[in-house]
Amino acid sequence: MKVKKRWGLAITLAVMVSIVTACGGNNGGNNANNTANATNKPAETTAVKEETSGDTTGTKKITLGFSQVGAESGWRTANTISIQDSAKEVGFDLKFSDAQQKQENQIKAIRSFIQQKVDAIAFSPVVESGWDTVLKEAKDAGIPVILTDRAVDSADTSLYKTFIGSDFIEEGKKAGQWLADQYKDTQEDVNIVELQGTTGSAPANDRKAGFQEIIASNPKLKVIASQTGDFTRAKGKEVMQAFLKAHKDIDVLYAHNDDMALGAIQAIEAAGLVPGKDIIIISVDAVKDGMQAAADGKINFIVECNPLLGPQLMEAVQAVVDGKEIDARIVTKESTFTSEQAKEALPSRQY
Numbered sequence: 001m002k003v004k005k006r007w008g009l010a011i012t013l014a015v016m017v018s019i020v021t022a023c024g025g026n027n028g029g030n031n032a033n034n035t036a037n038a039t040n041k042p043a044e045t046t047a048v049k050e051e052t053s054g055d056t057t058g059t060k061k062i063t064l065g066f067s068q069v070g071a072e073s074g075w076r077t078a079n080t081i082s083i084q085d086s087a088k089e090v091g092f093d094l095k096f097s098d099a100q101q102k103q104e105n106q107i108k109a110i111r112s113f114i115q116q117k118v119d120a121i122a123f124s125p126v127v128e129s130g131w132d133t134v135l136k137e138a139k140d141a142g143i144p145v146i147l148t149d150r151a152v153d154s155a156d157t158s159l160y161k162t163f164i165g166s167d168f169i170e171e172g173k174k175a176g177q178w179l180a181d182q183y184k185d186t187q188e189d190v191n192i193v194e195l196q197g198t199t200g201s202a203p204a205n206d207r208k209a210g211f212q213e214i215i216a217s218n219p220k221l222k223v224i225a226s227q228t229g230d231f232t233r234a235k236g237k238e239v240m241q242a243f244l245k246a247h248k249d250i251d252v253l254y255a256h257n258d259d260m261a262l263g264a265i266q267a268i269e270a271a272g273l274v275p276g277k278d279i280i281i282i283s284v285d286a287v288k289d290g291m292q293a294a295a296d297g298k299i300n301f302i303v304e305c306n307p308l309l310g311p312q313l314m315e316a317v318q319a320v321v322d323g324k325e326i327d328a329r330i331v332t333k334e335s336t337f338t339s340e341q342a343k344e345a346l347p348s349r350q351y
C-alpha cells in the first residue's frame with residue numbers, strides 16, 4: 001500500500017507488509033493471503049506526519065466506526081490500545097464501541113455507525129456466524145467494512161473489503177507440532193485437556209482444528225476433556241478446577257490463550273501440582289503475563305498472536321476510503337516461544 005493524502009495532513013504509512021495472494025486459515029472464503037510482519041512490533045508501520053496543521057485542503061476527516069469484542073484478555077487490551085493510538089496518530093475520528101463479548105451489541109454498534117454515516121466500519125467479530133444481514137445493510141449504505149483479528153463465515157465475501165489478522169489454524173498447528181515433537185517417542189498415553197476460547201469464535205474453532213490435525217498423527221496423544229473458558233482468566237481457572245476434579249491423570253493443558261492458561265495455573269497450584277512440570281502447558285498469545293509465566297517455567301510453550309493491528313487497519317481504511325483496491329486477506333506473521341526464548345524476549349516485549 002502506498003502514500004495517501006487527505007486534508008493537507010500528508011500521512012505516509014510505510015508498512016513492511018508483504019502482500020501476496022492465496023488464502024490462509026479459515027477466513028470465511030476470502031481468496032488472498034497477504035503476509036504482514038508482526039513479531040512483537042506494531043506491524044512495523046511507520047506513520048510520518050509531513051504536516052501537522054489542521055485541515056487546510058477542505059478534505060473531510062475520516063470517521064471510522066470500530067466495534068471491539070470486549071476486554072476479556074490481555075491480548076484484547078493491547079489490541080484496543082493499538083487501534084486507538086493508531087487512529088489518533090493518523091488523525092481519524094474513531095467511534096469506538098465495546099461489545100462486552102456479545103454479538104447483539106456488535107450488530108447494534110454497526111447499525112449505529114451506518115446511521116451516523118461513518119466513512120468506514122471495522123470490527124473484530126465475536127463469533128463467526130450471523131453477520132450477513134448487517135453486513136448487507138452496510139454494503140447497501142455504501143460503507144466499506146473491514147474485518148480485523150477475527151473472520152466471519154459469510155459466503156458472500158463482497159460484504160467486506162479485507163480481513164486483517166492472524167492465521168488461527170496455523171497457530172493451532174504450531175501448538176500441536178510442539179507437543180507432537182515432545183512426545184514423539186512416547187509409549188504411554190498422553191492425556192490432554194483443552195481450554196477453548198469463546199464458543200463459535202474463529203480463534204476457538206481454528207486453534208482447536210489446527211491442533212487436532214497435527215496431534216492426530218500420534219494416537220498416544222489424547223484429548224480427554226475440552227471445554228470453553230471464554231478466553232478469560234476467571235473461567236480458565238474455574239474450568240481447570242473441574243478438569244482436575246474429574247481427571248487424576250492430566251499430562252498436558254492446551255489453552256487457546258494466555259489468560260485462560262494463567263487462570264488454570266492458579267487452579268493447578270491450588271491442587272498442589274507444579275505447572276510446567278506435573279502438567280505441561282501450551283498456550284497462545286504471548287502477552288506479557290503469559291511470557292512471564294513461560295520465563296518462570298510455568299508455561300512450556302507459547303504460540304504468538306500479535307494484537308498490534310492498529311497501523312495496518314488505519315492504512316487499509318485510508319485505502320478503501322480513497323477507493324483503492326486492497327488485498328482480500330492480510331495475514332500477521334507470528335513466532336513461538338519456549339521458556340528460554342520467553343526469558344530472552346521479555347525485556348523488550350511491548351504488550
Ligand code: AHR
Nearest residue numbers: 073075076203231257305
Ligand atoms: O481473537 C484473538 C483472541 O481473542 C486472543 O487470542 C484472545 O486472547 C482474545 O481474547
